[in-house]
Amino acid sequence: MTLLPTTTVGSFPKPDYLVRARTLHARNQMSRDELAELERKATREVIALQEKLGLDILVDGEMYRGDMTAFFAEQLEGMGTSGLVRSYGNRYYRKPIVVGEIRRPRPMTVEWYKFAQGLTKKPVKGMLTGPYTMTDWSFNEHYPSRKDTIMAFAEVIREEAEDLQRAGAQYIQIDEPALSTRPDELPIAIEAMHRVTAGLTVKTISHMCYGDFPSIYPGLLQLPVDQLDLEAANNDYALIDLIKTHPFTKEIALGVLDSHDHRVESKEEVAAGIRRALTVLKPEQVTIDPDCGLKTRTWEEAEGKLAVLVAAVREVREELARPKAKVS
Ligand SMILES: [Zn+2]
Numbered sequence: 447m448t449l450l451p452t453t454t455v456g457s458f459p460k461p462d463y464l465v466r467a468r469t470l471h472a473r474n475q476m477s478r479d480e481l482a483e484l485e486r487k488a489t490r491e492v493i494a495l496q497e498k499l500g501l502d503i504l505v506d507g508e509m510y511r512g513d514m515t516a517f518f519a520e521q522l523e524g525m526g527t528s529g530l531v532r533s534y535g536n537r538y539y540r541k542p543i544v545v546g547e548i549r550r551p552r553p554m555t556v557e558w559y560k561f562a563q564g565l566t567k568k569p570v571k572g573m574l575t576g577p578y579t580m581t582d583w584s585f586n587e588h589y590p591s592r593k594d595t596i597m598a599f600a601e602v603i604r605e606e607a608e609d610l611q612r613a614g615a616q617y618i619q620i621d622e623p624a625l626s627t628r629p630d631e632l633p634i635a636i637e638a639m640h641r642v643t644a645g646l647t648v649k650t651i652s653h654m655c656y657g658d659f660p661s662i663y664p665g666l667l668q669l670p671v672d673q674l675d676l677e678a679a680n681n682d683y684a685l686i687d688l689i690k691t692h693p694f695t696k697e698i699a700l701g702v703l704d705s706h707d708h709r710v711e712s713k714e715e716v717a718a719g720i721r722r723a724l725t726v727l728k729p730e731q732v733t734i735d736p737d738c739g740l741k742t743r744t745w746e747e748a749e750g751k752l753a754v755l756v757a758a759v760r761e762v763r764e765e766l767a768r769p770k771a772k773v774s
Contacts, residue, residue: 449729449766450720450759451502453699455653455675456573456619457514457739458492458507459748468512485510486561493565499752503617503733504570506562508741514575514621515542515583522602523549528585542584544595550602553609560613571617572610576652577603577642578635582624593634600641611648619651620671623738626654629661632668640670651675651699655738659685664692675699677737680706683719689726698727701737702758703751708743710750716758721765729766734759 460468467484470476492507511517519525519542526545530538555572563570577599581592589595607618620642625635643650653675659666666674678685678701685700702719703711720734734755740748 448502449763451733452756452759453501453503453571453733453735454496454505454752455699455701455705455735455737455739456505456508456571456621457511457741458495458505458509459741459743459745460509461488461491461745464488464509482510489558489562490565493562493570495749496752497566497568499749500756501752502568504562504566504568505573506558506570508573508739510558513539514623515580516540518554518575518580518603519584521550521552521554523547523551524588525584542580544584544586544588544598546588548598548602550605554606556606556609556613559610559615563614569616571619571651572607572613572615574603574606574610574618574620576620576622576625576635577638578631579622579624582627592631596634596638597641600638604642604645607642608645611646615648617649617651618646619653619675621653622669623653623655625652625666625669626656626658626662629658629665632662632665636668636670643670649673653699653738659688663688667692667695671696673697673699673733675701675733675735677701677705678723679711679716679719679737680704683722686722686726694727694731697731697733699733699735700727702734703736703755705736705738705740706742708747710747711754713754713758713761716754717761720758720762724762 464484467476467481471481488509489506496504524544524546526543528541528543531541532538559572577596580599581596586595589598610618650671651673652669652671655677674696676685700723702716
């Protein structure tokens with residue numbers, strides 16, 4: 447793999463025809479098969495876009511997922527769904543509820559992984575939601591404690607991760623965006639991730655966001671994955687100052703695009719961010735990606751931002767390849 451490989455966190459914007467189809471399906475006006483055909487069409491388009499942009503490690507774009515917790519909860523035994531729960535502002539959603547013993551009757555993501563990987567020679571990441579986040583974003587009415595719930599999710603996610611590895615995935619990402627919200631639970635999250643990754647030999651990654659990283663750093667480095675995928679752009683690379691307080695001992699996927707901002711960054715600012723990161727990190731330990739998933743952006747914004755990311759990385763790679771110039 448080349449220096450500073452490029453990738454994305456996981457989700458891409460859903461094309462308009464797929465958004466419409468999901469609404470029709472929810473109203474029982476479109477069959478599951480018709481919707482699945484459009485999900486495959488959108489997945490082909492997302493793979494083609496990533497190849498056109500020149501990204502190195504691809505994702506399937508999560509065209510078949512609504513929410514990263516509900517997608518798994520709907521496929522697991524022992525799970526139900528709450529009534530409407532208020533999130534921020536006036537948005538309401540249904541939250542998964544653990545109502546019985548959590549079991550995985552069948553693989554949840556393996557067919558989508560195989561479909562996406564079949565469309566490209568570049569590696570496609572397997573993509574799972576971690577046990578801590580599954581628990582934090584669900585209600586529990588069955589297990590006696592949060593820890594029991596987290597470990598029960600860890601068991602089914604371990605099964606899924608091992609199936610992805612058997613299916614040929616070279617990278618398995620187990621996202622834990624909820625992790626930085628309760629620093630006191632970091633040890634449980636670490637134990638649960640160990641359950642998930644202990645039997646894996648492929649590269650493991652965990653994405654986190656909403657990052658109050660100072661509250662869990664450097665403890666976060668104990669999370670048993672090869673690579674941590676962290677946002678840097680949306681808080682002006684405060685992460686770099688944090689790394690100055692304690693060396694970063696893992697690989698890092700560094701977020702250099704603000705995923706929640708419409709504005710397309712300039713190549714200069716992204717390249718400057720990467721150079722800044724390389725003052726505290728070795729090039730060999732750094733992958734470059736956006737801060738978070740891109741599903742809230744438009745297709746044009748996602749394409750524009752990623753084109754800038756790839757161009758900025760190429761510029762920095764050329765600088766790294768040049769013999770060191772003497773500073774006069
Ligand atoms: Zn995120």
